[in-house]
Amino acid sequence: MSISAWLAALLIVAGTGFFFAGTMGLLRFPDVFSRLHALTKADNTGLGLVAAGVALLHQSWRHAALITVIWLLALAASSIACHLVARDALARGEQREEKP
């Protein structure tokens, strides 16, 4: 394997680690807002690393640009969805949920 392939593998594995941690947060955190933190931030970083790794594997500017566009769209979507869920939870007076 070439150096760039190793680097890509490293990025992708690190990215999945963030997805794992984000999911752990989603399951473990006690209330809606904290869970949202876990989802948006860990997935942002995880997706960014996976995207960088895949772009590196492809070795093409066009794919790198497309992957960047996808990453930015996913970021905007996740952040706005997070904001909407948080706003709704706030309006309902959600404070703490029972931990399952």
Next chain:
Amino acid sequence: MIQVQPALGGRLPWALAVGALLFVLWLLLGGGQGPVYGLMAATAGAGIGSWLAPGTLQRLRLRPLLRFAALFVVRSVVGGIDISWRALHPAMPLQPTWIRYDLGLQKPAGRALFMITISLTPGTLCAEQQGGEVHVHALGPDMERGLREIENAIAAVFGESPRGPGA
């Protein structure tokens, strides 16, 4: 203080910008195939877009934009590590607090960018916006400094003064 008004008004500049963006996207997706069809589709998209939902072009400053992008990437990684640490730590160190943050940014585009950004950066989450006030959920104390840093970076991109209206 720079006034809140479109730097480049009118529908034509907006349509041109949207059309150019759509055409570039077409070329990216298709790998440069069928540029004529792409041009037709981009023209149609630009026309419909500026007819149904015209926006206002913002004059963005390149250097602050790059600085903001760098800040965003660094803060994203820090945010991911921070939340992962909290999620995987056996004791789950969370100290949730609410912050009422007074927003100095005036332009709607800048405000939207701020709200999107703070939900992706360490320990803060935008829950609600009422006028110039943002209701932020934070996972620990002393998060205002990070918010201010992001706000100032965005203000520079849009050519606004770092700290809100003078009046």
